[in-house]
Amino acid sequence: xxxxxxxxxxxxxxxxxxxxxxPEPAPGRMEGRREHFLSEVDRQVRSRSPxxxxxxxxxxxxxxxxxxxxxxxxxxxxxxPTDAPRDVPPASAASVQLLERAALAAATTPQTKVxxxxxxxxxTVGHTSVLSETRxxxxxxxREEEDMEQWTSVDGSERSLQRKDGNDTLLPGxxxxxxxxxxxxxxxxxxxxxxxxxxxxxxxxxxxxxGAGSGSTTGxxxxxxxxxGDLLRNGVVPPETSAALYRAAALIPGxxxxxxxxxxxxxxxxxxxxxxxxxxxxxxxxxxxARLLGERTVLVEDNAWGKAGTAxxxxxxxxxxxxEEAGQTP
Amino acid sequence: xxxxxxxxVRSGDRSAFAEIFDEHARVVYAHAIRTTGDxxxxxxxxxxxxxxxxxxxxxxxxxVRSVRAWLLGIATNVMRNIxxxxxxxxxxxxxxPPPEGLPDFSDEVVGQLADAQRLAAAARAxxxxxxxEREVFTLVVWSDLGYAAAAEALGIPVGTxxxxxxxxRKKLRRLVEEELAADSHDAEPQTGNGxxxxxxxxxxxxxxxxxxAR
Numbered sequence: 001x002x003x004x005x006x007x008x009x010x011x012x013x014x015x016x017x018x019x020x021x022x023p024e025p026a027p028g029r030m031e032g033r034r035e036h037f038l039s040e041v042d043r044q045v046r047s048r049s050p051x052x053x054x055x056x057x058x059x060x061x062x063x064x065x066x067x068x069x070x071x072x073x074x075x076x077x078x079x080x081p082t083d084a085p086r087d088v089p090p091a092s093a094a095s096v097q098l099l100e101r102a103a104l105a106a107a108t109t110p111q112t113k114v115x116x117x118x119x120x121x122x123x124t125v126g127h128t129s130v131l132s133e134t135r136x137x138x139x140x141x142x143r144e145e146e147d148m149e150q151w152t153s154v155d156g157s158e159r160s161l162q163r164k165d166g167n168d169t170l171l172p173g174x175x176x177x178x179x180x181x182x183x184x185x186x187x188x189x190x191x192x193x194x195x196x197x198x199x200x201x202x203x204x205x206x207x208x209x210x211g212a213g214s215g216s217t218t219g220x221x222x223x224x225x226x227x228x229g230d231l232l233r234n235g236v237v238p239p240e241t242s243a244a245l246y247r248a249a250a251l252i253p254g255x256x257x258x259x260x261x262x263x264x265x266x267x268x269x270x271x272x273x274x275x276x277x278x279x280x281x282x283x284x285x286x287x288x289x290a291r292l293l294g295e296r297t298v299l300v301e302d303n304a305w306g307k308a309g310t311a312x313x314x315x316x317x318x319x320x321x322x323x324e325e326a327g328q329t330p
Numbered sequence: 331x332x333x334x335x336x337x338x339v340r341s342g343d344r345s346a347f348a349e350i351f352d353e354h355a356r357v358v359y360a361h362a363i364r365t366t367g368d369x370x371x372x373x374x375x376x377x378x379x380x381x382x383x384x385x386x387x388x389x390x391x392x393x394v395r396s397v398r399a400w401l402l403g404i405a406t407n408v409m410r411n412i413x414x415x416x417x418x419x420x421x422x423x424x425x426x427p428p429p430e431g432l433p434d435f436s437d438e439v440v441g442q443l444a445d446a447q448r449l450a451a452a453a454r455a456x457x458x459x460x461x462x463e464r465e466v467f468t469l470v471v472w473s474d475l476g477y478a479a480a481a482e483a484l485g486i487p488v489g490t491x492x493x494x495x496x497x498x499r500k501k502l503r504r505l506v507e508e509e510l511a512a513d514s515h516d517a518e519p520q521t522g523n524g525x526x527x528x529x530x531x532x533x534x535x536x537x538x539x540x541x542x543a544r
Contacts, residue, residue, distance in 0.1 A: 006477050009492070010470060013499045017506055019472040020452055021445045022363045025373065030359075032427050033373060034351055037380045040422045041344045044384070 088221065091255035095272050098257055099250040101290040102272075106242035112322050114236075119151040119161075120185045121323050121330060122235030126264035126294070126315035129305060146315065151326035152235065154185035161326040168327075180205050180227055185322070188231065189238040195247035202227050202248065222276040225252050229283055229295050235320040258282060263294030265316035278303055279312070292317060347387075351380060354398055358405050361473045365409060365464070367453030369446075375412065377426065379405040381419045396479050403483030406465050451512075455505040463498035466491050 091099075125147045151161040156177040159170045178187030180202065192198045206223035228249050231237065237245070249255060254274050261271035261284045271282035278301045284293045294316035299305055305312050321330025358379050363372035382404045394400045408415040416423055456464050469480040470491065477495075481488040 006492075009495065009499075013467065013471045013495060013502075016499055016502050017452055017455065017467075017471065019360075019364060019474075020449050022360060022449055023369055023446055025359065025369070029373065030355060033377055034348075034355065036422075036426055037351060037377060037384075038344060038348055040381060040419075040425070041347055041384055043422075 088253040090253050091250050092257060094257045095255045096250045098270060098272055098285065098290070099246045099255075102285055102292065103243040103246035105290040106237075106246065107239050109239045109242075111239050112236065114154050114185055114189075114322055116155050116157070117324075118154045118185075119158075119323050119326050119328075120154055120234070120236045121149070121151050121319070121321050121328070122233075122317065123149045123319040123329075124233070124264075124294075124315050125318055126296075127313065129312040149329075150235070151323070151328075152184055153326075154322070156184040156186070158326070163327075180231070183231055183234055185236060185238070188234070188241045191241050191244065193240045193244050195244050195251060198244045199224065199248035199251050219276075221252055221254060222274065225249065225255065225274045225281065229281065232283070232292055233295060233315065233317060236322055261296070263296065263316040264314040265294065265318060267293050267316065269293050275300055347380075347384060350383070350397060350401075354401050355380070357398060357473065358401055361402055361405055361468065362409065364449065364472050365453065365456065365468050367450040371412075374416070374423070375405060375408050377423065378408045378412070378415045378419060381422055382408060382415065385418075395482065399475055399479040399483040402469055402473055402475065403485070406469065406484065410461065451509045452506070455502060455509040458505050459498055459501055463494045463501070466494040467498040467502070470495055 126145075127143050128146050129143055147164065149163040153160065162169045162171055178184035192201060202224045203220050206220040206227060228245050232242065232245055249272065252274070254276075256273050256275075258271045258273055258280075260268060261282045262268050263284045267284075267286070269284040269286050271284045273280050273282045275281075278299060280298045280300050281295065282298060283295050285291065286293055294314065296311045296314035299308050299310045299312060301308050319330065323330055355376060359372055359376045362375035362379075363369055366372055366375065379401060383401055386404070389400070390397070456467065459467065465484060466480060469475045469483055470477065475483060477488050477491045480491045484491070
């Protein structure tokens with residue numbers, strides 16, 4: 001059958017009963033349906049801690065959506081911003097001490113020489129949890145394995161390569177050489193080395209998306225903590241930047257420690273934590289070297305995601321380094 | 331589909347779906363209102379179609395060549411059994427914002443009233459076809475999918491699309507004349523009862539009710 005034939009048959013059919021004009025929905029009605037749809041999407045998505053896997057130019061949008069969705073999903077637990085400065089104490093003395101140890105350990109790491117065309121490599125293992133609606137209309141909690149390797153161009157000039165289950169995927173590039181939500185090595189190296197300046201920059205960015213009037217209940221403090229955690233897990237972070245990030249975290253109210261935590265690779269360590277909305281984010285450090293092992297999010301009370309104590313997301317840093325080509329390992 | 335969208339859907343990205351909504355919601359709505367002749371039902375079909383698309387988003391990774399055809403295929407499935415679709419998304423549909431400022435066709439411009447009547451007459455004629463024929467006709471003729479795209483949307487061979495369209499065409503030629511003749515005796519707008527699922531809690535298709543005089 002030729003296209004010509006198809007066209008002629010379709011034209012004959014159109015003549016019999018042409019597509020009729022229809023009453024346009026009022027402008028506000030389409031908008032209302034759109035908002036409803038997107039809020040339902042938010043309800044179902046949960047991959048809250050934006051792992052390297054989710055990094056990309058839409059990382060920020062995703063993070064925002066997820067944070068908003070998560071608050072809705074954890075129904076009836078905390079619906080207002082819990083970041084109100086009045087009831088959040090400054091970072092605990094123990095957490096400040098641990099973060100300073102981590103900063104010193106990072107700062108004394110020999111700096112790798114990096115040049116254009118190279119890739120920053122990271123290998124992580126772990127899982128995340130996704131709440132999704134089943135065919136029967138019920139909510140179901142799924143655990144998704146998130147083991148992966150990723151190669152990110154150090155200057156953002158090439159697309160990132162991600163390998164999961166033996167499948168390679170090219171992620172979109174990072175225009176302008178990276179940003180807080182989609183960093184490259186060069187971007188990280190150019191961040192302020194002063195912890196207060198750095199925190200202000202991160203908070204300003206968070207404020208835009210999670211501050212008053214944004215509709216987000218995550219709050220800029222929590223979001224700054226999440227952003228720093230993401231940057232630290234990015235693979236190779238220049239020593240000075242790492243140190244500044246740890247010291248910046250020590251300036252965030254509500255930061256604490258737990259003496260024992262286990263990462264997704266089964267390694268035990270001591271953790272710097274921040275609790276928000278019934279969940280505790282833990283950055284797990286090796287007890288003797290104060291190097292970052294991984295990060296996880298643990299429920300501190302029973303909710304739709306599970307029982308208190310459940311790690312709903314957990315990622316361990318297994319390997320990282322600078323390599324010449326995407327696909328190579330250090 | 332373009333690489334970027336593909337990747338973004340893969341990561342379950344909400345903003346990718348916001349774009350898909352912006353680009354295709356009107357097409358889905360138009361398809362639904364022409365098929366059902368009922369604007370309120372069409373809005374619910376549109377919402378259910380996107381909720382289903384989100385649920386089935388994994389398919390966008392590899393199987394889907396045309397997002398538009400894919401969505402219209404989902405809309406077709408929703409309309410086949412809207413009760414089932416509404417049950418699956420019962421919670422979500424119960425959270426629809428309360429309807430405000432519902433359009434009242436009697437107050438609309440005359441052109442829209444005439445549109446509504448003609449739409450309803452066309453939809454009635456269409457519903458006298460077999461379902462399989464109706465689906466092919468609405469997708470190919472009204473929503474402008476090529477045979478191949480319609481075949482993909484419905485999951486049937488291209489040859490079947492063609493033969494069903496041919497049968498639909500023959501039957502319709504007669505039915506349209508009957509419906510239009512009947513309609514000239516009945517000046518009431520035939521646009522269904524304009525009730526959303528969120529209003530009555532039930533999800534039965536209510537299109538094509540004949541409304542008594544106001």
